[in-house]
Amino acid sequence: VLLHTPFSQCTTIQTGSSQQEDSRGCEAEKETTIMTEDLSEDEEKVKEPRVRETPEDVTFDATVNTIAFHPTRDVIAAGDVDGDVYVISYSCEESGNEELWSSGHHMKSCRQLEFTQNGQELFTVSKDKSIHILNVERGKLVTRIPKAHSAAINSLKLIDENLFATGDDNGLLKVWDLRKGTSLMEMKNHDDYISDITIDQNKKILLTTSGDGTMCVFNIKRRRFDLQSEFQDGDLTSLAIMKRGSKVVCSSTAGMIYLFNWDGFGATSDRFLVPGESIDSIVPVSDTILCTASMDGVIR
Template identity: 65%
Template sequence: MAAPTEHVEVSSSSADPTETPEPKPPEPTRDPESSDSEPAGPDPHEDEDEDGGEPAAPKVRETPEDIRLEAIANTVAVHPGRDVLVCGDVDGDVYAFSYSCTEGETRELWSSGHHLKSCRQVRFSADGQKVFTVSRDKAVHELDVERGQLVTRIRGAHAAPINSLLLVDENILATGDDKGTLKVWDMRKGTSIMDLKHHDDYISDIAVDQAKRILLTASGDGTLGVFNIKRRRFELLSEYQSGDLTSVALMKRGKKVVCGSSEGTIYIFNWNGFGATSDRFAVKAESVDCIVPVTDSIMCTGSMDGYIRAINLLPNRVIGCIGQHVGEPIEELATSWDSRFLVSTGHDQLIKFWDISSLPNTTVNEYRKRKKKDGRMKSLTKKAHGDNDFFSGLVEETEKKEQDNEEEEEEEEDSDSDSGSD
C-alpha cells in the first residue's frame, strides 16, 4: 500500500427538492454496452426470443461486472469462502458487495459510515464472520459481516492516523500508523500487547510468517522491520533502500520476502537474512505499490501507472499484463477465495475483476525472451489492455501469431541470452 494521500472529495449534484418533475413511466435497466437503437419502453415480448420460444437465459460473463463507487476506494478484501467483498473509501465509508459472473447479479449488501475520515484498510477474519477496518481517524472497528453492524470500536487506537492492518489470528491483529508505530492488539481485551516505534516514517504494509511468530513491516523510511510476537520485542531493521517500501509479502514457501518500492524496484530478502537484500529486480513501472502472491513463485503487482503485472520470482521476469485501471493509480489487489479472480481497486472509482485461473500453470523459461518491438507487455487476460469483448478475440489472435514468431526467433538466440534479472 502506497503512502497515504489526501484526495479531493467527490461531490454529486442533487436535484432541487422544490422542483417536482412530471412522473414518467419506469424504464427497464439496460446494459450500457447495448445498442442505442433498442426501445426505451417496455416490450411485451421482451422475455421471448424472436421465434417466440423460451425466454433468453441471463448472460454469463467470464468475470463479474465492474463495481462503480461514489468515491475512490483505498482498500479491498475478499471473503475467505464466499463471493463477497468489502471495500473502504476516502470518505470513511465501508461497503460490502456480492459478486457474480451472471450479468445483473452483482449487488451491494450493506454500507457502514462509522469512520469519520478515510478508511485505509479492511480485512476479513479467517472464518469470514467479522470485518476489521482502520482509518485516518485513528480508530479500529470490528463489523459483523452479515449486516455490517459495528461490534467493537477502539477510539484513539494510535496517536497518528492508522495506515495498515493485519489479522494474525482470530484474536490478534497488528496495526501500523503514519508515524512508524506498530501495535499488536488482543481483541478479546481490546488492549494492545505490543507498542513499538522503530520506523521513522509511515508503515505501509505488514506480513506474518506461517508460524505466526514473526511480523514484518514495510515502511516509508525505506527499511523492513522485524518483530517477534511471541517474545513481544523488536528484532532488527534492514539496511535502507532507495525509495519508500510500499508493500511486503512472503514467497517461495516463506523462504523469500519481497518488498515493493516507490522506485519501481522489488527488493528480495532471504528468511533470517533481513539485514541486507539478497537480490533486487527493477520493474519498468513507476512504482510497485501493492503485491499479492498467486503461487509460491508468481505474484501480481499494482502500480501508479495503472498496470497490474504478473511477475515470476527467481528467475525474475515480468510475465505479462493482467489488466489496468487506465491512467489511474492502483491502490490494492486481492485474490478471490477460489483463486479464480484477481480483484483490484484504483483511482477511477472502480473495482475490477480479472480471470487469473490459468496463471498458476504459467511456466517461465530461464532465458530472457525478446522484448516486443512496440514495448507492449504480453496480455494474460482478454481485458488486459482495456479492450472490450468485441475486439478481445482479435487481440488474442494477433498476440498468438506474434508469440509464435518470437518463439521461432528465440530458438536461435537462447544460447546467447542472459538469465539474470531485468
C-alpha cells in the same frame, strides 16, 4: 392437393368437392405455425442470463483505498477516502453484482480492511485513528476502538482469532489482544508511516515495511524487536512471504522489487526494476508468481 411451404404459406390446387376440406387443412397449418412461433417467444423470455468470463466492474462515488476478498463467499469489501465501507457480492452472470450493505462509521479515510478467517467479521482502520469491527452478515458495528493510535492508522494485519496488528503514520506498531481489549505490544522502530504488515505461518515473526525505506522484523511471541533492514531506494510500500516461507518480497516507490532471504533480513539477496512508475501494492497469486500494481494503472 395441399402444399406446405416455409412460414406456413399454403398453396391450394382445388379439384371438385375437395376444396372445402383442403381449406380447413390450410387453416390448421396456420394455427400450428402461430402456436410454434408463440412458444419460441416464451423460450426467449426465460433464456438464462449471459455468463461473462469475469464479473462486471464495480464503480464507487469516491476513490477506493483498499479491498479484501471474503474467505469463503463471492464477496468483496472496499473502503474509500470518505471513510465509507462497502460489502458487495459479485457474480459472472450479467448484472449479477449486488451491494449487500455499506457503513459510514469512519469520520475520515478508510485505509485498510480485512475479513476474519471465518468470514464472520470485518476489521477496518482509518485516518481518524479508530479501529472498527463489523458483523459481516448484518453490517452492524460490533466493536469500536476510538483513538487506538495517536496518529492516523495506515495498516492492518489479522494474526489469529484473538490477535491483530496495526501500524500508523508515525511508524508505531501495535499488537492487540481482543480478549483483553487493549494492546499487548507497542514498538516504534520506523521513522515514517508503516505501509504494510505480514506474519509467518507459525504466527511468530511479524514483518513491517515503511516509508523510511526499511523493513523491520518483530518476534510477537517474545514481544521484542529483532532487526531492521538496510535502507532501500524510495518508500517500501508492500510485502509478501513467498517460496514456502524462504523469501520475502518488498515493493517500492522507486519501482523496484527487493528480495530478502528468510534468515537474511538485513540486506537484500536480489532486486529488479519493474517498468513503470511507483509500485503501490504486490499480491501473490501462487508461491512463485505475484502481481504488482503501479501508479500508471497497470497490473503486471
